[in-house]
Amino acid sequence: MGISKREExxxxxxxxxxxxxxxIRVKDISKKLGVRPPSVVDALKKLSEKGFVEYEKYDRILxxxxxxxxxxxxxxxHILLAKFFTEILGIPPDIAEEDACQFEHYVHEITAEKMKExxxxxxxxxxxxxxxxxxxxxEKS
Amino acid sequence: MGISKREExxxxxxxxxxxxxxxIRVKDISKKLGVRPPSVVDALKKLSEKGFVEYEKYDRILxxxxxxxxxxxxxxxHILLAKFFTEILGIPPDIAEEDACQFEHYVHEITAEKMKExxxxxxxxxxxxxxxxxxxxxEKS
DNA sequence: TAAATTATTTAGGTTACTCTAACATAGGTG
DNA sequence: CACCTATGTTAGAGTAACCTAAATAATTTA
Numbered sequence: 001m002g003i004s005k006r007e008e009x010x011x012x013x014x015x016x017x018x019x020x021x022x023x024i025r026v027k028d029i030s031k032k033l034g035v036r037p038p039s040v041v042d043a044l045k046k047l048s049e050k051g052f053v054e055y056e057k058y059d060r061i062l063x064x065x066x067x068x069x070x071x072x073x074x075x076x077x078h079i080l081l082a083k084f085f086t087e088i089l090g091i092p093p094d095i096a097e098e099d100a101c102q103f104e105h106y107v108h109e110i111t112a113e114k115m116k117e118x119x120x121x122x123x124x125x126x127x128x129x130x131x132x133x134x135x136x137x138x139e140k141s
Numbered sequence: 142m143g144i145s146k147r148e149e150x151x152x153x154x155x156x157x158x159x160x161x162x163x164x165i166r167v168k169d170i171s172k173k174l175g176v177r178p179p180s181v182v183d184a185l186k187k188l189s190e191k192g193f194v195e196y197e198k199y200d201r202i203l204x205x206x207x208x209x210x211x212x213x214x215x216x217x218x219h220i221l222l223a224k225f226f227t228e229i230l231g232i233p234p235d236i237a238e239e240d241a242c243q244f245e246h247y248v249h250e251i252t253a254e255k256m257k258e259x260x261x262x263x264x265x266x267x268x269x270x271x272x273x274x275x276x277x278x279x280e281k282s
Numbered sequence: 283t284a285a286a287t288t289a290t291t292t293a294g295g296t297t298a299c300t301c302t303a304a305c306a307t308a309g310g311t312g
Numbered sequence: 313c314a315c316c317t318a319t320g321t322t323a324g325a326g327t328a329a330c331c332t333a334a335a336t337a338a339t340t341t342a
Contacts, residue, residue, distance in 0.1 A: 004298075027318090036301060038302085058308075107244075108239065114231060114278065126266070126270050129263070199289090288337105289338075291335080295332085296330080298329085301324100309316100311314100312315085
């Protein structure tokens with residue numbers, strides 16, 4: 001019994017909401033993920049059974065240690081991917097966000113790692129070439 | 142009514158099987174996608190209703206024009222992603238394949254396009270730096 | 283060509299996720 | 313403090329995948 005893509009999305013949403021506004025409600029998650037409250041409740045029950053979320057009905061919603069770990073790891077990948085897409089490939093931020101949002105659930109650790117290293121390497125070794133590439137991309141639009 | 146990720150996977154599988162061995166059977170698709178034959182039949186019915194596949198029971202399986210278009214476009218993205226992962230980031234081919242297999246269903250056109258352009262640019266403008274990066278990656282393993 | 287084998291299809295069921303409509307609770311306000 | 317509104321929860325149902333077991337069709341072989 002692993003964790004599904006959708007479950008990861010719920011955990012990440014909860015994590016980010018809590019980070020930004022402390023206490024969160026079913027309604028917040030519902031809005032963030034674009035689903036109706038009953039779907040959120042279902043998800044919370046399942047995540048709670050699996051030990052990723054602490055949840056009693058009508059009560060506060062908290063991530064467990066396990067839940068936080070997953071959410072953070074997913075979010076780290078998100079950041080990294082979005083950065084790579086914008087800062088290296090010159091993709092518009094909104095598109096980069098969307099791609100990162102999907103890929104974060106599938107990308108292998110190695111791939112994420114190499115993206116990071118590659119970005120670093122290029123920025124160190126040929127910053128001018130990179131800058132030139134990004135400039136040319138911008139000029140096209 | 143768009144097309145789901147899974148439906149895209151079926152179309153791509155059919156496309157590649159046909160390319161490699163001409164006439165294909167339910168069994169072939171079943172093996173390729175790791176699902177049981179009844180699942181394939183279900184999928185073929187749905188894809189046929191949607192106009193992506195020509196299918197009569199016990200008869201041959203063909204892609205329609207629309208089906209081929211989608212399959213080819215998906216496969217092109219697959220090739221492009223896999224190449225980027227191996228030739229630019231130095232990711233092992235098996236991992237690159239797996240990542241490409243997922244991302245091909247989500248990646249925006251723009252992102253794929255920029256990956257291609259970036260690869261070309263770097264290979265032209267600083268081939269030595271790239272070579273050096275890939276060499277260092279290899280040495281780590 | 284009849285029997286045996288293999289392939290395909292149908293029937294019926296499961297799981298994950300979603301929804302709407304109806305009901306229940308909590309918290310703020312008259 | 314009782315009521316009203318917000319929010320949350322349950323019940324029941326739909327859809328897209330998948331599966332197994334049983335039935336049917338096609339193909340091979342004796």
